[in-house]
Amino acid sequence: MAARDEMTAAAAAPRIVLDNVSISYATPRGRLPVVDRVSLAVDRAEFVVLVGPSGCGKSTILRAIAGLNATESGVISVDGKTVDGPPEHIGFMFQRDTLLPWLTVRGNIEVGLELAGVASKERAARVAALLALLRLSEFHDAYPAQLSGGMRHRVSLGRMLAYQPAVMLMDEPFGALDFQTKAVMGRELLRIWEAERRSILFVTHDIEEAVALADRVLVFSPRPARIIAEHRIDLPRPRNLRTLRASPEFTAYTSAIWQALGDGDPT
Amino acid sequence: MSSPCVICREVTEPMTDPTVSDEVIPPGGSGNERATASGNSISIWLWRLGLIVGLLLVWEFSAGNLFNEFWSSRPSLIGARLLALFASGEIWRHLDATVSEALLGLLLGALVGTPIGIALAKYRRAAEIVDPFVMGLYGLPRVALAPMFILWFGISLLAKVMMSFSMVVFVFILNVTEGIRTVDPDMVDLMRTMRAPKSYILRKVTIPSIVPWLIASARIGIGLSLVGAVVGELIGGNRGLGWYVLRAGGQLDTTGVFTGLLVLMLVAMIANQIVFLIERKVLHWRPATK
Numbered sequence: 001m002a003a004r005d006e007m008t009a010a011a012a013a014p015r016i017v018l019d020n021v022s023i024s025y026a027t028p029r030g031r032l033p034v035v036d037r038v039s040l041a042v043d044r045a046e047f048v049v050l051v052g053p054s055g056c057g058k059s060t061i062l063r064a065i066a067g068l069n070a071t072e073s074g075v076i077s078v079d080g081k082t083v084d085g086p087p088e089h090i091g092f093m094f095q096r097d098t099l100l101p102w103l104t105v106r107g108n109i110e111v112g113l114e115l116a117g118v119a120s121k122e123r124a125a126r127v128a129a130l131l132a133l134l135r136l137s138e139f140h141d142a143y144p145a146q147l148s149g150g151m152r153h154r155v156s157l158g159r160m161l162a163y164q165p166a167v168m169l170m171d172e173p174f175g176a177l178d179f180q181t182k183a184v185m186g187r188e189l190l191r192i193w194e195a196e197r198r199s200i201l202f203v204t205h206d207i208e209e210a211v212a213l214a215d216r217v218l219v220f221s222p223r224p225a226r227i228i229a230e231h232r233i234d235l236p237r238p239r240n241l242r243t244l245r246a247s248p249e250f251t252a253y254t255s256a257i258w259q260a261l262g263d264g265d266p267t
Numbered sequence: 268m269s270s271p272c273v274i275c276r277e278v279t280e281p282m283t284d285p286t287v288s289d290e291v292i293p294p295g296g297s298g299n300e301r302a303t304a305s306g307n308s309i310s311i312w313l314w315r316l317g318l319i320v321g322l323l324l325v326w327e328f329s330a331g332n333l334f335n336e337f338w339s340s341r342p343s344l345i346g347a348r349l350l351a352l353f354a355s356g357e358i359w360r361h362l363d364a365t366v367s368e369a370l371l372g373l374l375l376g377a378l379v380g381t382p383i384g385i386a387l388a389k390y391r392r393a394a395e396i397v398d399p400f401v402m403g404l405y406g407l408p409r410v411a412l413a414p415m416f417i418l419w420f421g422i423s424l425l426a427k428v429m430m431s432f433s434m435v436v437f438v439f440i441l442n443v444t445e446g447i448r449t450v451d452p453d454m455v456d457l458m459r460t461m462r463a464p465k466s467y468i469l470r471k472v473t474i475p476s477i478v479p480w481l482i483a484s485a486r487i488g489i490g491l492s493l494v495g496a497v498v499g500e501l502i503g504g505n506r507g508l509g510w511y512v513l514r515a516g517g518q519l520d521t522t523g524v525f526t527g528l529l530v531l532m533l534v535a536m537i538a539n540q541i542v543f544l545i546e547r548k549v550l551h552w553r554p555a556t557k
Contacts, residue, residue, distance in 0.1 A: 066460045092460035098453045102475040102552045111471065115461040145554040163461050 014041035015199040021074035034060045036224035045197035049210040052220025058203045062169045091165030093173040097152040099144040106140040112162030130158045150181035170202045211253045219260040229260035340522040348526040364507035368496035372431020380439025388447035405437040413502045422503035431495030435488040446480030482546045489538045
C-alpha cells in the first residue's frame with residue numbers, strides 16, 4: 001500500500017521544477033544577468049510554452065534544464081533529481097535541425113535509438129514505425145542535404161522521439177520554417193503529443209503558435225527574463241488548428257498575451 | 268596581424284586568412300570547381316589535350332632548331348627513354364622506392380598529425396603554449412634537416428620516409444586543428460542532452476566533421492610527400508626517381524632528367540585522382556560532390 005501511495009505521489013509531482021533560478025553570462029565587462037529569479041513547474045503530461053521577446057533568456061532556461069548551462073543560484077530539478085549535467089530522458093530540439101549530414105534519415109533516427117539503449121535487433125522496426133508516424137517512409141535512405149527544411153525538422157523530431165524522452169525541450173523548433181510548414185509541424189507535434197502525452201517545454205516568440213499548442217503559456221519580460229504573466233489555455237483537445245484560429249476564444253487569448261507583452265513588437 | 272596565435276585562433280575568423288597557412292584550405296572549395304568541370308567536361312578535356320599537344324610540338328621542333336637539344340632534350344627522346352625504362356623493367360625499381368617512401372611518409376604524417384591536431388584543438392591552453400614552436404618547426408625548411416636525417420636514420424628507406432613525414436605532418440596538424448573548430452557546437456550539445464558518451468560523440472560527430480579536412484590534407488600532402496622522398500634520395504641512396512634524376516643530371520643526360528620528372532609528375536597526378544575517387548566515395552553526403 002505504501003508503495004502505491006508513493007507511486008501516486010510521484011505521478012502527481014511535477015516533472016520539471018525551477019525554484020528561484022537566476023543565470024548570468026560572463027562577459028568582458030562583468031556578469032550579464034540573463035534569467036532573474038524564475039520559478040515554474042511543469043506537470044507530467046503538460047504542454048507549457050514560453051513566450052517573450054527574442055534574446056530575453058528563454059533559451060537559456062531550456063539549456064539550463066537540459067544541463068547544458070550552469071545556474072548562478074536557485075535549483076532546477078527533473079523528476080525530483082537536481083540537475084547537474086544532462087538529466088535522463090530529456091529530448092532537446094534546436095531551432096536548427098542539427099541532423100548529422102553524413103548519416104541518412106535512418107542513421108540519424110538510429111542515433112536516438114542507440115542512445116536510448118534500444119537493442120540493435122529492434123532498431124529497424126522502430127525506425128520504420130517512426131518514419132511512418134512522421135510520414136517520411138520513402139526517405140529513409142536520403143541524406144539531410146537532399147531533404148527540404150520541413151522534412152529535416154521532421155527527422156529531427158523523429159530522432160528526439162526515438163530517444164523516448166519523458167521531457168521534450170523545444171527551443172523555437174519551427175522558428176526557421178515558413179508559415180505553412182510551421183503550421184504543419186505544429187499539427188504533427190500536437191497529433192503525436194495528444195496520442196502519447198509527455199512534458200513539453202516549448203519556446204517561441206510566435207504568440208499564435210503558443211496559444212494553439214499550449215496548456216499553459218508563460219510570458220517573459222525582456223532580458224533578464226522574469227515571468228510577467230501566466231495564461232492557462234482552456235481550449236478543448238484534440239485541437240483543430242484551422243478552426244481554432246478563427247474562434248473568439250483563440251483571439252481572446254492571443255490579445256491577452258499581446259497585452260501582457262506590453263503591445264510591443266514581440267520579435 | 269590580428270591574432271598572433273595561429274593554432275588557438277577563433278573559428279569565426281575567415282578561413283582564407285593568408286596569415287594562417289596557405290596549406291590550410293577550407294573543404295568544399297574544390298567541389299565547386301569540379302561542378303564547373305563536369306558541366307562541360309568534354310570541352311575541358313579537349314582543351315587540355317590541345318594544350319599539351321601544342322606545347323609538345325613547340326618543344327619538339329624548337330629543340331635542335333632554335334637551340335641545341337642538349338639543353339632541353341625533346342619529347343620524342345623522352346618518350347623513347349620511358350619505353351626503354353619500362354621494357355628493361357628498370358623503372359619499377361625506382362617507382363617502387365619513391366612511391367613506398369612517399370606513401371609511408373604520407374600515412375605516418377596522417378597517423379601522427381591527426382591526433383596531434385585533435386589534441387591541439389581540444390586543449391586550447393596547451394595549444395597556445397606550443398603554438399610558436401609548432402609554427403617555428405613548420406616554417407623551418409625541412410630540406411635543411413636532410414643531413415641530420417642521414418645521420419640519424421642512415422641512407423635507408425627510413426631516412427626518406429622520415430623526410431617525407433616531416434613535410435606532411437604539419438599539413439595534417441594544421442588542417443585537423445582547424446577542422447575540429449568547425450564542428451557544430453549545437454550538434455555536440457544535442458548529443459550531450461541524450462547523454463552520449465564522449466567516445467560516441469567523437470565517433471559520430473567529431474571524426475566525420477574532419478574527414479573533408481583530412482582529404483584536403485591528403486591532397487596537399489601527396490605533392491609534399493613526393494618532395495620529401497625525392498629530397499631524401501638526392502642526399503643519399505641508390506635508387507628511386509629522385510636518385511635517377513640526380514644521376515642523369517650528373518651525366519649531363521637531360522633526357523634522363525626530364526624522363527624522371529615526367530614519371531614523378533604522373534605519379535602525383537594518379538595519386539591525386541585516387542584521392543578524388545576516395546573523396547567522392549566518402550563525402551557522397553555532401554551536395555557539392557553529388
